[in-house]
Amino acid sequence: MRIALFAATLILAPAAALALAVISPGDAARIMHDRHEGMEAIGKATKAASRELQGAAPDVAVVRQSAGIIGGMTRKASGWFLAGTGPNVAKTRAKPEIWQDPKDFTAKLHNFQMAANAFNAAAAGGDVNAMKARFADLGGTCKACHDKYRAPEENH
Amino acid sequence: MTQRVWDLPTRIVHWFLAALIAFSWWSVTYHHTGWHIWSGIAILTLLIFRLLWGLVGSSTARFANFVRGPRAIASFWRGSWRGIGHDPLGALSVLALFGAVAVQVGLGLISQDEDGLYAGPLARLVSSDTSDSARDLHELWFKVILGLVALHIAAILYYRLRGRKLTLPMITGRAAIDPDIQPMRPGKWWIAVICVVVAFGIARWVVAGAPPFGS
Numbered sequence: 585m586r587i588a589l590f591a592a593t594l595i596l597a598p599a600a601a602l603a604l605a606v607i608s609p610g611d612a613a614r615i616m617h618d619r620h621e622g623m624e625a626i627g628k629a630t631k632a633a634s635r636e637l638q639g640a641a642p643d644v645a646v647v648r649q650s651a652g653i654i655g656g657m658t659r660k661a662s663g664w665f666l667a668g669t670g671p672n673v674a675k676t677r678a679k680p681e682i683w684q685d686p687k688d689f690t691a692k693l694h695n696f697q698m699a700a701n702a703f704n705a706a707a708a709g710g711d712v713n714a715m716k717a718r719f720a721d722l723g724g725t726c727k728a729c730h731d732k733y734r735a736p737e738e739n740h
Numbered sequence: 741m742t743q744r745v746w747d748l749p750t751r752i753v754h755w756f757l758a759a760l761i762a763f764s765w766w767s768v769t770y771h772h773t774g775w776h777i778w779s780g781i782a783i784l785t786l787l788i789f790r791l792l793w794g795l796v797g798s799s800t801a802r803f804a805n806f807v808r809g810p811r812a813i814a815s816f817w818r819g820s821w822r823g824i825g826h827d828p829l830g831a832l833s834v835l836a837l838f839g840a841v842a843v844q845v846g847l848g849l850i851s852q853d854e855d856g857l858y859a860g861p862l863a864r865l866v867s868s869d870t871s872d873s874a875r876d877l878h879e880l881w882f883k884v885i886l887g888l889v890a891l892h893i894a895a896i897l898y899y900r901l902r903g904r905k906l907t908l909p910m911i912t913g914r915a916a917i918d919p920d921i922q923p924m925r926p927g928k929w930w931i932a933v934i935c936v937v938v939a940f941g942i943a944r945w946v947v948a949g950a951p952p953f954g955s
Binding site: 627628630631632633634635638639723725726730732737 | 749771852854855857859863864868871879
């Protein structure tokens with residue numbers, strides 16, 4: 585009897601923890617929408633910065649603007665991956681693994697936020713090589729998460 | 741008694757192309773986007789070489805010798821074609837495959853990935869939106885290439901069932917040919933070397949970002 589109770593507690597405790605974390609359907613929809621739009625904005629800004637930094641004479645103003653957009657978005661990103669905003673709730677490329685290994689995911693998200701701040705700081709200066717280096721670092725943090733926690737684009 | 745039918749450059753292009761198409765799919769599927777781009781540039785180099793070799797190479801590699809009109813295709817269909825190298829119907833398959841791969845390489849050169857972390861060497865010659873559309877088309881076009889590859893393999897299996905082995909000659913370069921058919925005239929090795937140098941030169945120019953080396 586006591587063993588059965590113990591076993592039941594073992595099974596039910598994580599479920600209870602998840603249940604506590606459940607957010608309302610309205611909140612989930614809003615978060616997932618913000619997340620999608622935010623990621624789109626980051627992607628657009630990254631492309632703009634990348635095009636400048638690959639050129640012979642980068643337009644530093646464009647790089648600064650992009651770095652500012654990415655920096656602003658990363659601050660919001662902490663609230664984008666609450667439990668209950670996964671593919672079982674609505675269509676999203678966020679993989680369930682995010683919530684299966686939250687420690688790793690949170691660490692990667694943190695790396696991204698730090699790298700975005702570093703890129704923003706470099707962009708505020710005038711050293712194009714420093715901007716390129718911090719941009720490469722930032723790209724690495726995007727890729728670290730996307731390779732592991734983002735499902736492929738759906739077929740067109 | 742067998743005779744030469746495919747020269748070494750033609751066979752190398754064939755097998756490297758097959759391997760690089762597979763590698764391109766694998767590398768991009770498993771997030772090795774940098775390798776994927778280099779694979780595409782290697783394919784570009786092969787295509788340029790094959791185009792040149794198709795003008796000045798061995799007789800069976802030359803487009804002028806195997807690309808034929810509808811009358812030749814009809815005659816082949818009736819079974820009255822005799823020759824060495826690509827038959828008139830197979831020639832269409834060759835053109836379709838090289839054409840589809842060329843389109844795919846062209847799209848890849850101007851594409852950028854969805855995160856803006858990787859771009860083809862010519863992506864900066866077009867707008868960011870165009871690069872994104874090119875990537876979408878690049879993904880879609882792969883289905884066309886898969887279809888042509890499937891047709892290519894199906895044709896080989898069909899001939900195999902009818903007793904003709906096509907794969908072995910593409911490995912050894914030799915096949916049983918009727919003695920009254922004019923044999924392959926091999927190309928000159930130093931012309932092949934020139935074609936290789938030109939192909940690498942043009943590919944290098946593309947990698948640099950083309951016209952005035954990017955902008």
